[in-house]
Every structure is written in C-alpha cells, then in structure tokens.
Amino acid sequence: MKAYQILSFDEPPSLTEVEKPTPGEGEILLEIAACGLNFGDLLMAKGQYQEKPPLPFTLGMEVAGTVVETGANVDDLPPGTRVLVGGGSGLAEFGVFPAAKALPIPDDMPFTDAAAFQVAYGTSHVGLEHRLKLQAGENLLVLGAAGGVGLTAIEIGKLMGATVIACARGKDKLAICESVGADHLIDSESDDIREAVKALGGADAVYDPVGGDQFKAAMRACNPEARLLVVGFASGDIPQIPANHLLVKNLNVMGYYWGGYNVFRPEVIRDSMRRLVGWYEDGKLKPHVSHALPLEQAAEAYELLRSRKSTGKVVVTMT
Incomplete structure (x- = not known):
C-alpha cells in the first residue's frame, strides 16, 4: 500500500510502498478515506513536535475511514463501520488504530467532514469549555480566526453564548x-489589535493559536480577571510573558495541549467528541474545508498550510 512517510528528518516526506498492517488485540484495520492536515504535522516532519515517533513513520493525525478487519477483543466496531480516529499514520491507504480511540460517525457525514472534524473541533471545544470555562455574555477574542482551530472556536464560542471577536489577516x-458567526472583525494586517479590542469592551477570554506580537497585544487588551489560553505558536514566535502584567490585572494564562488529554484524561476527549458529533447531527456545526487533494498531492497540501494559503482545514483523500 501507499503511505506518505518521514524517512529522515533531513529529507522531505515521500510517498512510499509499505506492507499493509494487520490489527492486533484491541485494534482495528481501517481502509482510510480521508486525512486532515494540521500544523503539528509540519513540526513532526522536522522532529520538533511534542511527540517524536521513531523513524520511519507515516504522517497524518486525523483519520476517517471504514473498518475492514478487527483484532481480538473488538466487538463493537464490526467491519463496515464508518469511524473517525486520531493518533497518526493517517496519510496511507490503510492503517491500524486502537479501537478505543475510534468513534462511529453518522451515515450522512462525508469522510472529508469527518477528517476535518476531530482535532479542530476537539481542540476548540475542550479549550473553551474545560480550560477557559467560557461563560455566556463574555467577550471572546479568537486570534488566527480563519485557521482550522480558529473557525471552530468562533462556532463553538457562539454556541456557548459568547460575543466573538475574530482576528485574522485580510478581508x-x-x-x-463572519460567515461562521463572528460578531466583530479585526484585520491583523492593518488594525491595532489592542485598541480595536478595547473599543469593543475588552477581552474576557482569549483563544490564541498564534503567539508572538498578537498574544502581547491581546494581553494588553484584556479586562481584569481575563483568561488567556495558549493553544499554539503559528507565528513561530513564542512570547515571553511579563509576570507583572499578570499581577496588575489579575490575569490567568493557561497552557493547553489537546493531545495530552489522550494520556492523562482520555474521558475528556471521548465526552467532547460525542457532544460535538451530536451538534453536527443537529446541524449546529459545519466543517470548513478549503482544499481537498489526493494522496499523490500530499506535498502540495502541506504547502497550503505552510504558506497560509488555506482557510479552515486542508484534507487529503485516498480515492
């Protein structure tokens, strides 16, 4: 079968021929239909991600497909079941995954939606509800708002009753x-983020996958007792936080790595996914996929992420 693999951290990924895997105890074999791409993949390809799989390994954290075979002690996911699952090795025609991490998806949910669903919506939902504890009526500032997690943070923030201020680059x-529900818009290219947010009443909660100067501006636009969630550093700049600013305004800055919950509190992710799929079935969520490319064009798909030419999610399809 074909797989898009990292053979060396000094070389670009390549499409290679590998043996089709066999499921072990507690595992399922998926015929993979689609895989969602994430910024974390770009770091993983260089050996710079929080998790560093042994070489060689297959990229792709976010998978959707059909169960074709099960290992021992897997009784609830028979062959033919359509599922989404995370954990890596998604850019391949087939893959083996832990059955406990797979979630059945509705029959009318396209695989491209399912592959765009788990990381972006999961990150935003757990971040906003479990970590930020966002409350109805609060001002939520979303940085990098047109990206994969940014758009989902707008949608979920609105479902939770917040007033959402979206900050993104360009009209x-x-x-x-705006199309997914943002109440106010700030152009990070031309607007003064701090002054624009303050003019809207300040921020009570900040969702930041960007870092850098935007984080610094957002912090200065916070209301007393605001909470700032550090989701990532898409800017490439990890900001240094002056503790005296936190003291003066009684601010809370929280680190947040969604994938970590798979290790120390997996029930948080399972419960979140069930609620999110329910919202999808109710028509309350609609994944935004700006590009869907075949496996043979995986390099071009990643370049869309790297160059920031995509919005929402980029998905690679296997057929």
Whole structure:
C-alpha cells in the first residue's frame, strides 16, 4: 500500500510502498478515506513536535475511514463501520488504530467532514469549555480566526453564548470568519489589535493559536480577571510573558495541549467528541474545508498550510 512517510528528518516526506498492517488485540484495520492536515504535522516532519515517533513513520493525525478487519477483543466496531480516529499514520491507504480511540460517525457525514472534524473541533471545544470555562455574555477574542482551530472556536464560542471577536489577516479571511458567526472583525494586517479590542469592551477570554506580537497585544487588551489560553505558536514566535502584567490585572494564562488529554484524561476527549458529533447531527456545526487533494498531492497540501494559503482545514483523500 501507499503511505506518505518521514524517512529522515533531513529529507522531505515521500510517498512510499509499505506492507499493509494487520490489527492486533484491541485494534482495528481501517481502509482510510480521508486525512486532515494540521500544523503539528509540519513540526513532526522536522522532529520538533511534542511527540517524536521513531523513524520511519507515516504522517497524518486525523483519520476517517471504514473498518475492514478487527483484532481480538473488538466487538463493537464490526467491519463496515464508518469511524473517525486520531493518533497518526493517517496519510496511507490503510492503517491500524486502537479501537478505543475510534468513534462511529453518522451515515450522512462525508469522510472529508469527518477528517476535518476531530482535532479542530476537539481542540476548540475542550479549550473553551474545560480550560477557559467560557461563560455566556463574555467577550471572546479568537486570534488566527480563519485557521482550522480558529473557525471552530468562533462556532463553538457562539454556541456557548459568547460575543466573538475574530482576528485574522485580510478581508477575504475575515469574510469567512463572519460567515461562521463572528460578531466583530479585526484585520491583523492593518488594525491595532489592542485598541480595536478595547473599543469593543475588552477581552474576557482569549483563544490564541498564534503567539508572538498578537498574544502581547491581546494581553494588553484584556479586562481584569481575563483568561488567556495558549493553544499554539503559528507565528513561530513564542512570547515571553511579563509576570507583572499578570499581577496588575489579575490575569490567568493557561497552557493547553489537546493531545495530552489522550494520556492523562482520555474521558475528556471521548465526552467532547460525542457532544460535538451530536451538534453536527443537529446541524449546529459545519466543517470548513478549503482544499481537498489526493494522496499523490500530499506535498502540495502541506504547502497550503505552510504558506497560509488555506482557510479552515486542508484534507487529503485516498480515492
């Protein structure tokens, strides 16, 4: 079978021929239909991600497909079951995954939606509800708002009753933010983020996958007792936080790595996914996939992420 693999951290990924895997106890074999791409993949390809699999390994954290075979002690996911699952090795025609991490999806949910669903919506939902404890009526500032997690943070923030201030680069990206429910729009290219947020009443909660100067501006626009969630550093700049600013305004800055919950509190992710799939079935969520490319064009798909030419999610399809 074909797989898009990292053979060396000094070389670009390549499409290679590998043996089709066999499921072991507690595992399922999926015929993979689609895989969602994430910024974490770009770091993983360089050996710079929080998790560093042994070489060689297959990229792709976010998978959707059909069960074709099960290992021992797997009784609830018979062959033919359509599922989403995370954990890696998604950019391949087949893959083996722990049955405990797989979640059946509705029959009318396209695989491209399922592959765009788990990381972006899961990250935003657990971040906003479990970590930030967002409350109805609060001002939520979303940085990098036109990206995969940014758009989902807008949608979920609105479902939770917040007033959402979306910050993104350029009119086209801001138009997409508005289309998914953002109440206010800030152009990070031309607007003074601090002054624009303060003019809207300040931020009570900040969702930040960007870092850098945008984090610093957001922190200065916070209301007393605001909470800032550090989701990532898409800017490439990890900000240094002056503790005296936290003291003066009684601010809380929280680190957040969604994938970590798979290790120390997996029930948080399972419960979140069930609620999110329910919201999808009710028509309350609609994944935004700006590009869907075949496996043979995986390199081009990742370049869309790297160059920030995509909005929402980029998905690679296997057929």
